[in-house]
Amino acid sequence: MPNILNQDEIDSLLGAMERGEIDKAENKGSLSNNVHDYNFRRPNLITxxxxxxxxxxxxxxxxxxxxxxxxxxxxxxxxxxxxxxxxxxxxxxxxxxxxxxxxxxxxxxxxxxxxxxxxxxxxxxxxxxxxxxxxxxxxxxxxxxxxxxxxxxxxxxxxxxxxxxxxxxxxxxxxxxxxxxxxxxxxxxxxxxxxxxxxxxxxxxxxxxxxxxxxxxxxxxxxxxxxxxxxxxxxxxxxxxRADEQTRKQVIQALLEVPLPLAVELGSARIRGRDLMSLSPGDVLVLDKELSELMSVTISSRALFSARPGRIKDRLYVRIQERISHDKGSPSNISVH
Missing domain, CATH: 3.40.1550.10 (CheC-like)
Structure with a gap:
């Protein structure tokens, strides 16, 4: 608790002030130190x-x-x-x-x-x-x-x-x-x-x-x-x-014209070293995916889409089925061909 003066202590302080034993100006010093001159006719217009x-x-x-x-x-x-x-x-x-x-x-x-x-x-x-x-x-x-x-x-x-x-x-x-x-x-x-x-x-x-x-x-x-x-x-x-709007548009347009490597991964397999050394034309490798499973479409070595393979005449194609989400949550279905 803060110290509280009793009546005798208050009387002794007042008596000391009357006798000149305590300088009254001491209490004003703390206030005067915080006072600064300010000319209202010539204010500082710049901070x-x-x-x-x-x-x-x-x-x-x-x-x-x-x-x-x-x-x-x-x-x-x-x-x-x-x-x-x-x-x-x-x-x-x-x-x-x-x-x-x-x-x-x-x-x-x-x-x-x-x-x-x-x-x-x-x-x-x-x-x-x-x-x-x-x-x-x-x-x-x-x-x-x-x-x-x-x-x-x-x-x-x-x-x-x-x-x-x-x-x-x-x-x-x-x-x-x-x-x-x-x-x-x-x-x-x-x-x-x-x-x-x-x-x-x-x-x-x-x-x-x-x-x-x-x-x-x-x-x-x-x-x-x-x-x-x-x-x-x-x-x-x-x-x-930050760049201005025109510069940002130019940068985005330039990025949209950059060619990116795209690949479709059919599947993967693990093989022993001795089997790798004995591989020859005509050998069959069994992959880890079934025909009914979706394939991964990678862009710059990053899997971004799942797709299903197909054939048009003598050319192979893939139909994009869904986007692979790398954040929390399930993949989102999209209708991109």
């Missing part, structure tokens, strides 16, 4: 489970970019996803430097425009490495020239190409580079109060290091979630994604 799909895709993207950039630049590369946050578009733009290297791209058939931002320390370091340096240059706060942007294009093209390949795990998209900008304020890919998802990558390439941000608008992510929800009903818990 953590939905964000987990994107984190998995971009973790794969970071791993593949390591090998791609290492082969392209011939140097050590470290790239890791460090954060995934839901923000307003204006907050994302405000968090960037006034001068940066941004690539705006689309992902058809998804709506909206996404942004890849490479900060200047990493940008100029990569430029130095592609021109023969080691990437340990002093960061200049200035707008990149057209020549520097052109030198950087092969790196950005590889990033977009790997991003497209990793997105195929969710759905097929066609990623297209729309334009480049050096001032984030001029991009205007979404309204200021529009929610976005921002993924930040920490990059260390040679002696160059910096941050790569990828910003996705909410309509783009919601379209992916709707696609995943629609295809969830076509997922098998063991084998994964």
């Amino acid at each position: 953590k489970d939905q964000l987990r799909n994107f984190e998995t895709v971009h973790e794969t993207f970071s791993r593949e970019m390591i090998s791609t950039l290492a082969l392209f630049l011939r140097t050590n590369v470290e790239l890791s996803l460090v954060s995934t946050e839901q923000q307003q578009y204006s907050e994302f733009i405000s968090s960037l430097s006034s001068t940066s290297h941004c690539v705006v791209f689309s992902a058809e058939p998804l709506p909206g425009l996404a942004i890849i931002e490479v900060n200047l320390s990493l940008f100029f370091g990569l430029i130095d490495m592609m021109l023969g340096g080691k990437g340990d240059v002093e960061t200049e706060i200035r707008t990149p020239t057209d020549i520097e942007v052109s030198v950087m294009d092969p790196v950005m093209d590889r990033i977009l190409d790997k991003l497209k390949g990793c997105w195929s795990a969710l759905m097929e998209v066609k990623i297209k580079k729309e334009r480049t900008e050096s001032n984030p304020e001029y991009i205007q890919a979404a309204p200021p109060d529009a929610p976005v998802v921002v993924l930040a990558f920490d990059a260390k390439i040679g002696l160059a290091n910096g941050i790569i941000n990828i910003c996705y608008p909410l309509p783009m992510i919601q379209a992916v979630n709707e696609h995943l929800a629609a295809s969830a009903g076509q997922m098998d818990s063991y084998y994964g994604r």
Whole structure:
């Protein structure tokens, strides 16, 4: 039974509280630990489970970019996803430097425009490495020239190409580079109060290091979630994604055209080794079946039907009498000839 306080114990506890021997705030601690701040003006419109799909895709993207950039630049590369946050578009733009290297791209058939931002320390370091340096240059706060942007294009093209390949795990998209900008304020890919998802990558390439941000608008992510929800009903818990109806029909049609070996078993017998060695033309073997018994029709060495033999002119035939059931229960009669 649970402990029940008597009146004397209750009075002693109340007296101790009045004298300050027991801190009243101790009882409130357990409640305060379960309270979390929530901004109803800016709710999280994407659940953590939905964000987990994107984190998995971009973790794969970071791993593949390591090998791609290492082969392209011939140097050590470290790239890791460090954060995934839901923000307003204006907050994302405000968090960037006034001068940066941004690539705006689309992902058809998804709506909206996404942004890849490479900060200047990493940008100029990569430029130095592609021109023969080691990437340990002093960061200049200035707008990149057209020549520097052109030198950087092969790196950005590889990033977009790997991003497209990793997105195929969710759905097929066609990623297209729309334009480049050096001032984030001029991009205007979404309204200021529009929610976005921002993924930040920490990059260390040679002696160059910096941050790569990828910003996705909410309509783009919601379209992916709707696609995943629609295809969830076509997922098998063991084998994964099911084929569409047209593919299934094609597979079934191809299976129906496969020729299968069919044989009719007249009967069987057991024979000793010495009798087998002495067999000669004209000898008669007695089988284990009578003439009135049904014969087994086997397909690919599996008995599926029972049949009765017959003769039409100079050709033998069998009439199917019943299907042999391999499950519990008796064979089912059918009228197949």
